[in-house]
Amino acid sequence: MQPIISVRNLDKTYASGFQALKNVDLDIRKGEIFALLGPNGAGKTTLISIICGIVNPSSGTVLADGHDVVAEYRAARSKIGLVPQELSTDAFESVWSTVAFSRGLFGKAPDPAHLEKVLRELSLWDKKDSKILALSGGMKRRVLIAKALAHEPQILFLDEPTAGVDVELRHDMWQMVHRLREQGVTIILTTHYIEEAEQMADRIGVILKGELILVEDKAALMRKLGKKQLTLTLQEPLDRVPEGLSGLPLELSDDGNALVYTFDVQSERTGIATLLRQLAEQGVDFKDLHSSESSLEDIFVHLVRSNASRPPVDAAATEVRA
Numbered sequence: 001m002q003p004i005i006s007v008r009n010l011d012k013t014y015a016s017g018f019q020a021l022k023n024v025d026l027d028i029r030k031g032e033i034f035a036l037l038g039p040n041g042a043g044k045t046t047l048i049s050i051i052c053g054i055v056n057p058s059s060g061t062v063l064a065d066g067h068d069v070v071a072e073y074r075a076a077r078s079k080i081g082l083v084p085q086e087l088s089t090d091a092f093e094s095v096w097s098t099v100a101f102s103r104g105l106f107g108k109a110p111d112p113a114h115l116e117k118v119l120r121e122l123s124l125w126d127k128k129d130s131k132i133l134a135l136s137g138g139m140k141r142r143v144l145i146a147k148a149l150a151h152e153p154q155i156l157f158l159d160e161p162t163a164g165v166d167v168e169l170r171h172d173m174w175q176m177v178h179r180l181r182e183q184g185v186t187i188i189l190t191t192h193y194i195e196e197a198e199q200m201a202d203r204i205g206v207i208l209k210g211e212l213i214l215v216e217d218k219a220a221l222m223r224k225l226g227k228k229q230l231t232l233t234l235q236e237p238l239d240r241v242p243e244g245l246s247g248l249p250l251e252l253s254d255d256g257n258a259l260v261y262t263f264d265v266q267s268e269r270t271g272i273a274t275l276l277r278q279l280a281e282q283g284v285d286f287k288d289l290h291s292s293e294s295s296l297e298d299i300f301v302h303l304v305r306s307n308a309s310r311p312p313v314d315a316a317a318t319e320v321r322a
């Protein structure tokens, strides 16, 4: 199937000389939930802004549903809904008129029934006549989503959708995302919250210093990079890992009450049988054991750390950062 978004050889150097994106290639599949992860300043917003036609690329191409986002801006943009991080709408407008205006921007005929559905789903219906300025921060976030959905986009971008929102709104957003996916909408979200990506995404892309260093199915990513740990709670505390066990990937907990054995999820042989035999030989008794798997967060921290020593993408980057 043709990807709904196709990014090729994308570079972005801002006027300051700062290279925010370097040679990004990315295909987004129709109907998937794609999470773009990366630390502050990695280039997530820049990438989204280019796909949405708000920022021009320095080189490379982006097609949204087959339309070039620069050459065929209007056609491409009409397929896309963008929920930005901040509201830059007229504070004196009512919720209804600002959302209706957003729909009109894309040349869509008025459709009060659709707008009502969107506002109801976002628990904004009883606020439809309120002025934006009179809304709470959370309600303003809901208005941003309503605006993005007003023209029935096939692709929805959510830039840090749940940063600073309360539990209820976060829950509502996740539900909304799943509902939209059921309707066939493709969703791309950026997030700092690994938990969010872990719970919601089908695929994950990791962006670091302007480079997309990894794109993977979430399940495969967790299988590939995930580690499992087996924790053995000891009968008697130890003050160090016994000599005879020193060749194994074992660590003693700080209080000396548990031994933690780490192994690859992928590898065929976990070494657990050997571990248990050697423990018995060394006379180490345990009263309990449990295993746990690394979270996406562990994987992400590991990725960022192991890439921390990479050189910046160009010399200008060093200057700006210095």
Ligand SMILES: Nc1ncnc2c1ncn2[C@@H]1O[C@H](COP(=O)(O)OP(=O)(O)OP(=O)(O)O)[C@@H](O)[C@H]1O
Binding pocket: 014, 015, 016, 018, 020, 038, 039, 040, 041, 042, 043, 044, 045, 046, 047
């Ligand atoms: N208009 C601009 N001019 C110069 N540099 C810019 C401009 N916009 C962004 N940058 C720089 O480009 C880099 C990437 O910024 P971007 O906003 O894309 O990152 P991000 O991954 O979205 O970060 P965050 O998680 O903090 O939102 C940053 O170092 C930023 O300072």
